[in-house]
Amino acid sequence: MSETDRRTAILLIHCPDRRGIVAAISRFLSEHGGNIVDLDQHVDTEQGVFFLRAEWELRGFALPADGIAEAFRRELAEPFDMTWRLHFSDERPRMAIFASRLAHCLYDLLARWQTGELAVDIPLIISNHDELRPVAKRFGIDFYHLPVTPETKAKVERQQNDLLADYRIDFAVLARYMQILSADFIQAWPERIINIHHSFLPAFAGARPYHAAHERGVKIIGATSHYVTEDLDAGPIIEQDVTRVTHRDSVADLVRKGRDLEQLVLARAVWLHVQRKTLVYRNRTVVFD
């Protein structure tokens, strides 16, 4: 089967819950001859909201790819008051990486990109330090060193925005980027900036979480990947994971053990985002996994 033949369409929706939504959507797909590859739905009964992710093959589907959106809007989205996105499996999002001095998350993302696990293009790395330039060079990616000071921050963010535009970036990953982005910057990229925080949020938000965890004497540490919002470390959580520690572990041990968590959790979150498996509603994610 050729690549074209395997192309799928992916629909992500949420709408007020009511009877008959699944029936209507599945009828829409089956009447046009869609072979459903994956169908996952969820009802938040407390909030009365219906969520759905559907993926179906374009081969044999009666509607042309560029006609689906219009038909869906008319037949389903408007009658059911849906918020929705339509994607195609052969889109290849363009991803930028922001980093500082720590290389582990950067290396991990680049390796997953090289092995084909992450179906993205990575044309751009931005850093407020110059240390990771050799890593970018090693993988043939453009690297921009944009140091940030309180005075230059606004100007640097404009440069960053220009770069994201120039490189036609779809979403950005903060791979242990140790700068806080401004509200303006964040608002321009809603649900399109993914961060990794080195704690089990909401515990130990803010700076130096491993020191704080050590001080508190916790027996488990974690890492959290989330979409960035204006509230620091408080955006919708995509993925978390943890590992055990003991009184024997110094802060340096927590840092070492935490690195594995950070790169793993960030990689999973980016993968879920790229696979169009995440949906945000009122600061929480629905992860169709």
Next chain:
Amino acid sequence: MSETDRRTAILLIHCPDRRGIVAAISRFLSEHGGNIVDLDQHVDTEQGVFFLRAEWELRGFALPADGIAEAFRRELAEPFDMTWRLHFSDERPRMAIFASRLAHCLYDLLARWQTGELAVDIPLIISNHDELRPVAKRFGIDFYHLPVTPETKAKVERQQNDLLADYRIDFAVLARYMQILSADFIQAWPERIINIHHSFLPAFAGARPYHAAHERGVKIIGATSHYVTEDLDAGPIIEQDVTRVTHRDSVADLVRKGRDLEQLVLARAVWLHVQRKTLVYRNRTVVFD
């Protein structure tokens, strides 16, 4: 809302996969005014089999509870060649427990029954030893001591079968029951006997798994709950869990750490079974959780 009002119907099906199944089922439910509480489906693309669990409220459903089966058979099950079961949430299955000398799984199941977590009746405990009689008495449950020897085994199994019939038992749980049931006995109770094995199957099947795990020097031990089939420790797995061990752990430590796994994994498996969330197909389970 009264208990009657909250009654739900639960449908578990599998059938050859083809287009339009979800549409047909969801139309069946929505056309009769069914408010879907939970809908979960899975397609095994490799085997071409479709699986579904649907749960909907009976209140407001146009068909009477005792008319659903017939309507479903005619409109859906026969046209789509479905294998299916229909349950109602107010059924309260009757569960028997088989035990030997170890009390922890027995205590755990009885506590979950008493606190209402397990919506079952437990009228009967059978054991090949007499040690656990006081536990049964403490919870007011009939206890039968049926010792098993190679000579008496066939006779004892007839007694066990009679007891299960007399007490109108729906399914049995082997809570560390250290006897191997005969093929005849097992065949009479397909997917209705749940066992806990004290290893991460398929590793360390058979006797003395903690000794074998210690001897092999594994760094993680586990427990496995499965439906009992004629092949020893080889039935469809419902649930598994693991915990870390080190070179410091003696066999006695593995036994102690393993107890927590055993009772937890068994309890989860029984809960899934009672909630009608398990479906067996070709020696594997689909667990709609």
Next chain:
Amino acid sequence: MSETDRRTAILLIHCPDRRGIVAAISRFLSEHGGNIVDLDQHVDTEQGVFFLRAEWELRGFALPADGIAEAFRRELAEPFDMTWRLHFSDERPRMAIFASRLAHCLYDLLARWQTGELAVDIPLIISNHDELRPVAKRFGIDFYHLPVTPETKAKVERQQNDLLADYRIDFAVLARYMQILSADFIQAWPERIINIHHSFLPAFAGARPYHAAHERGVKIIGATSHYVTEDLDAGPIIEQDVTRVTHRDSVADLVRKGRDLEQLVLARAVWLHVQRKTLVYRNRTVVFD
């Protein structure tokens, strides 16, 4: 070997770190012919503190059991400025349980006591509600219903203290006891009250942690057992554990999944305490496990 023969002594110490401590302690034990069963030490290099747990057989030990403390004080504790405790394996601490309405942790502790896993006596259960009286009765344990209101709180705590004294209680376990103890009460029982909090502390301290976790949209929930101090939910952590949740889990699901964590984490913490494996230093625990 008789029980007497297997008796062991357990020493828990901490002191300012300096060269030669291990040599001095191990020489003390070996010169008196002690057969070391377990020896575990830890140096907190940051704080410059040495910690040690040693367990050795009394059989063949040159000093009589009641002479060890004096010899140890003279030869080691005073020269090295040690804070220390000496225990014997045949001590059987007397444990009280405080509970409210939820039965799962109570049942779990009682089962572990009955099966011999917890080497304690449990003569006393205190509750601010009467619902769990039948559970206490089932296990033959005295049960006191002491309702608490803001007005009666001080008086009730005096009654509780009298009961703990009358029953010669060594330590108390708060098994989902939903009352906050006063600073006076807590100060009278330093490192002798063990609580289970139904969150991954320090996240979601205080009331309704499952609601807060659901609201925040975390992907993992936890439970934490700690020694009670005057700062609410901020005492030294003995044990924690976690489990994954998804957007599908309602608050009720978190409560259900959390129950297993709570009883398991609490049971492990109590076991560690009873085995004399915990040592508190500056609001953190050293757990010799």
Next chain:
Amino acid sequence: MSETDRRTAILLIHCPDRRGIVAAISRFLSEHGGNIVDLDQHVDTEQGVFFLRAEWELRGFALPADGIAEAFRRELAEPFDMTWRLHFSDERPRMAIFASRLAHCLYDLLARWQTGELAVDIPLIISNHDELRPVAKRFGIDFYHLPVTPETKAKVERQQNDLLADYRIDFAVLARYMQILSADFIQAWPERIINIHHSFLPAFAGARPYHAAHERGVKIIGATSHYVTEDLDAGPIIEQDVTRVTHRDSVADLVRKGRDLEQLVLARAVWLHVQRKTLVYRNRTVVFD
């Protein structure tokens, strides 16, 4: 403090257990003025074997580094019949990587080497395929493509051995190298070849473990890193880890989820080996972590 000042000596021993070993070793270290950084011991009471790892600062130690071995042999190793190794923290072992077509473990090890997490030199990569040459080139490492067929296997192993000698390799890591080494080759490198097997051993040893795990319907998959011995997949286990899977996971999903386990478990095992924290006794490891 200069690098020289922080140099430590590491001693790994095992010997028949008897009273006074800890006292003798700690006296040896304290009498020569050694500041112990880490001391970890274990007694296998069943086998009557004593294990110890000690790490102490060379600064201020009365014996010169090159005189420690001789003094230790005379004063302790011979009297106590010890099997032992002495290492120094500034040794930098030379590590070769064997790989085939899969890049994830290779990338992961190289990233950990680049970031300084693994204190090794990696001068050599050997593969039976040519696909990973660009990865080696990217990191500036010599790459040898040595295809293996049944006919050429013996000859290729001689070439491999020559390369390991030429590059003065201390130990080798099989990073998903899909060839079985001969008994001769393995015997020449005892406890110096580390493999990653993509299952939770001893379950699913041999070929295609993910297919076997899927077929068996397990709810958890794992990965195992072990020292290579002549018995395939049966050498002493250094590290294992697991992750949950469901009926929704195809074989391809298991492969994807398993990759993260493989690289993480292998990296931990290599780190433990490099840190001199592993000791093998009768096909099991003692891991001083």
